[in-house]
Amino acid sequence: MDNREQEEIEAAKADEGQTAFQSVGAKLRAKREAEGLSLNEIANRTRVPIRHLEAIETSEYSALPGSTYTVGFTKSYAKALGLDDVAIAAEMRGELEQGGYQGMVARAPAYEPTDPARVPPRWLAWSAAGLAVALVAAYFVWRSFALSPDATPTESIKTVAEASIKDQPKPDAATAIDPAGEVVIAAREAVWVKIYDADNKRLYEQEMQPGDRFTVPANANNPMIVTGRPQVLEVTIGGKPVPALGTGERSIADVGVSAAALLARKANTSPAPASGAKSAGSAVPPTSGTR
Structure with a gap:
């Protein structure tokens, strides 16, 4: 050859x-x-x-x-x-x-459009609306008395305004969230989630299935979350819901999930519907396997 x-x-x-x-x-x-x-x-x-x-x-x-x-x-x-x-x-x-892609990490912007901390509380919005109604009512009362010279509109205007403001909802102390409450993250749909602390120690990494729950350790050092579908996660503190971590328009990373961090983002919202999640606990739920 x-x-x-x-x-x-x-x-x-x-x-x-x-x-x-x-x-x-x-x-x-x-x-x-x-x-x-x-x-x-x-x-x-x-x-x-x-x-x-x-x-x-x-x-x-x-x-x-x-x-x-x-x-x-x-x-x-x-x-x-x-x-x-x-x-x-x-x-x-x-x-x-x-291919040299092993270390790439997705980062979310520091400010998200859905950040509930930038949304005014509901009671404040209702109070502003009530004040506007009171002013409109006062105007019409004044107008009606202005057409009747013998009438005294001052007392009527004061009564209408006070009644309108009195009827506005006040912040409900019963809905206050305990900052020392247990933080639980539950999935409504299948979603991959990783939770880690400030030292990059992995606390949880799983593809959660509908109904799966994870309790964030109370002693964790600034726990944070990364996920591509934050809108399918329900987060509660002491059993009381807090606003969603995002809309799903973009993935999120380095978002704090301690009670203090969540309360810093929280707006005064109505309780979310029950998710039908499995029994609470800090144990990692059984799924298809850890990555």
């Missing part, structure tokens, strides 16, 4: 090795197409946005919010197709590490 034949054989082996490699996204796409499923159907099953599924299939990892999200989305995708989601997640971690 001459040198030329040897070179051709080695080149053929190299080509075979290259074609043997298949990215995780390509595997998932091939399986989806073999099952006759569209990306819309996968998105409905996994609650993962279509743009993120497309980025996974094409290995466009820079278009995804972070390596942890990427692995979580991929695991959900694999599970929806009936594949071994743990093995697929391990492959994705290796692929991200080889």
Whole structure:
């Protein structure tokens, strides 16, 4: 065998090795197409946005919010197709590490449009509305008496104004939240959640299922949360609900979930409907596995 034949054989082996490699996204796409499923159907099953599924299939990892999200989305995708989601997640971690994406982290802006701390309390809005009603009523009373010179409008205006203001709702002391109350995070839908402290110690990391609950340790050092779907989480302090952490328009990270941090964000809102969550407790609920 001459040198030329040897070179051709080695080149053929190299080509075979290259074609043997298949990215995780390509595997998932091939399986989806073999099952006759569209990306819309996968998105409905996994609650993962279509743009993120497309980025996974094409290995466009820079278009995804972070390596942890990427692995979580991929695991959900694999599970929806009936594949071994743990093995697929391990492959994705290796692929991200080889591509230099392992350390990327999604960051949310310091101020979110849905920050309830910037919304005026309900009682203040009602008081302002009541004052406006009182002023309008006073004007019409004054006008009616102005057409009758013998009448004395001053007393009537005062009576109407005082009655309108008196009827306005006052802040309900019974709804006050105990700052030392237990913080519980419950899921209404499937959602990936990671909770960690100021030292980056992981307190909880799971794909929560509907009804799953997690109690934030009371002694945790500034616990924070990262998740892509904050709108499906219900947060309570001492059993009393606080406003949602976000609308879901963007993922959130480094958002404090201690009682003090949540109360700093809280507006005086009505109690949220019961979520039907499982029994309370600080233990991590059983799910498909920890990432």
